Amino acid sequence: MPWQRAGHDPTLALLTLRWPAGQNRGLSSLQLRSILACMVANQELQGNSPDHTTNGRESRLFSRYEIDARIHDEMFGQDGTPHRHCRRLHDALNAMPLDRIATMQDHAARSFLEDGITFSVYGAEGPQERIIPIDLLPRLIDASDWQVIEDGLVQRLQALNKFLGDIYGSARILADGVIPVDLVYGCTQYRVEMRGLTPKHGVYVSVCGSDIIRDTDGFKVLEDNLRSPSGVSYMLANRQAVSASLRTLYRLHSVRPIGHYGALLRKCLAEMAPSGVSDPCIVLLTPGVHNAAYYEHMFLAREMGIELVQGSDLTVHKGFVYMRTTRGPRRVDVVYRRINDEYIDPLVFRPDSRLGVPGLFLAFRLGNVAIANAPGTGVADDKAVYSYVPDMIRYYLGEEPLLPNVETFLCRERKGLEYTLDNLDTLVVKCVGESGGQGMLVGPHSTRDERNSFAKKVRSNPSNYISQPAINFSRSPCLSPEGAVARHVDLRPFILQGNKTRLVPGAFCRVALRAGSLVVNSSQGGGGKDVWVLEN
């Protein structure tokens, strides 16, 4: 808009227009914003529903919100008052009529449906398109907390990339006995085909999505996703929908922008192009329209302005990769693949794969094309290898981990197995090769029969399982027909690596929408929230 020039804040312009001349002298920008927040809340009240009680009973958003002193709450302290950085949002939302908030929530959900922001769920009736439920109430993270997350994740990704370079090279870390040899070489995600192969800049993982939870002690990394982490499109879509619905509050909160994620990703991928290529042709390789994350693949291709290709669009000819265009074949320099290792090349991995490109791995070995993330990165996000990430950080970087892991017991070890079997009712037991909340037992929410049946599985193949204490990770207010209710939330920021590490100040916040549930996966009834990382 013509009046939105650099350095000019339209919010303050609005205030200046409404404020009697001279009366805003001596007020800081922060004070002006606070005054305006109250004005906005009051105006919304007066303009829509002056009477926000129902049958004489108070019906404000947070009037029935319950705080549990044992669980960290993202908006409230243990005494029930909002955290300092959440006060403005809390006051403004609490002043709004519930029906108005519900209408905004409906609009946001409707916009997801019309935009086709969906994921696929596979059931007896074949693939079904579903929208991921969006919760209108944003989760706020203040600048100092975000700095902890950012520093910790940058450190972690650097160590993970060094680890991958090491185990596919000289394997010092194994020789030095820091990590058991059989844990790495016995991992199904270890790709022997990658031995001796070093991608440009030593970067195996260009895109990482780490799941972070927070308990009363602070942030912890629950797991790293190093293969094809998904969810970033929902992070951006949630921002778009929520900032459009709560536009004035959004503007008043000095939220750090995340809309440049596509440009950053493209930059990182371009940095991975084979040497000598100045204007690389980058493509995103998708399994196709029936994949659960297809919307995200399309979204990212559009954001980056690159072609969204399927295996059948690519051909390898004399060691180079080409895509079929209407102007003839075009050489491809970087493949951002969103299909699993075992499907990318039927000549090297699964011969029955129809999703991949025959010869792609050969072109990669020859250095004629970059594949991001490189094949074989899954070994570093194996749930058993995860427990050694703090050791990797100490070993490769000589630093203490800035973000701790969740305590993990390996059932492959005798003590770990015994402890797991003795405490099934208090632990979360996970299958090391599964993802998406599958193959998991949440002890405190399980029945005796479920625990007995799971114990049999663990005993029959202990190496396949790890266990962690069931952490009551933090809760955040979510909208329900009765007002705000507390639900468990996690956080998935996305870290990018080209010739340097980058991340946008934001994350996909997953919500366990069922009361008391600790499972946030979208395929199991989870939803999403916008995350507002605030300026200092």
Add this chain to the structure above:
Amino acid sequence: MLSRDAQNLYWMSRYIERAVQVCRFLTNQLDAIHDSPHDDIERGWKRIFLSLNRQPAGSGLMPNPGDDYFMLFDAYTLTDDLAFEPSNPDAIFNCLSKARENARQIRSVISHEMWTSLNVAFLDKKDLRLLDIWEERPRDSFANASIAVETFRGIVEATMYRDSGWHFFRLGRFVERALLTCSLIDAQLEAFPTRDSSAGEAWSSLLNICAAQSTFRRLHPMEYMATHALDFLVCDSRSPNSVAHALQEIAGAHAVIAAEWRRSPTRCSDRPVGRARALIEYEWPDRDPEDDAAVRSMLNFVADATRKFSEDVESVYFNYPITDDAIA
């Protein structure tokens, strides 16, 4: 442009054109069943199904397949077959669904407005059944669906970048239109031969189906003569719904696509389309207006040429092998 993206644009455009055409079939036919003679209604259904080269679902159970059995079906069944029948690839809902699937595959290259418009048109029909609209004015539902799809095309016109994708979209639209119009006229001559002097209304409804009624009335205000209607729908290139216009647009779109092909000349020849255009321009005017068989033969020639061209487009631009020759 990625070949698969171009292919999706091409087919999306074809499905959209087909959906509009079937909407117009139904709007027109449901209007006719109120006040037309019984025989005309029956022949009207026959014209529709012949032009789509389809027999209504269940007609195989008839004692003598191939007989004029449309009297045995009720309007509800036939409408359902054309609108919602899952086994009918030309049913409106199936065409919309396929067009949306094509659009879903290429969301990264089409405008946001295009996607939203088509997605909303699809979602509006997604859970609809004929039973839901039959008691009201079903013809209005089909007229509205036609408007929604035409609105989508308007949005395409207004927002789509004019690169080769645009020309493939154009190509799909006019290939489908040429084929549908040839097939429709062929079915018209089968159901309502030109020697049938009482078929004025049928020619009027044919013009309605082709969205050419009002222009035709302006040019020929006195009466509906079959020969005038045929000339208008086949060789008047100023009418956007004529075969001549469709062929002209195909040639124009392909000229741009062929010029972009890196290796010149492209192996996709538009000679079949050229021959069809020459036939319409030079042989059509000399035809015997009473000789329906000759007219139908000409139209079959045009349809075959268009089909051949479409196959060439598929093999040359969408599914070509990558060889040294192609890379050089």
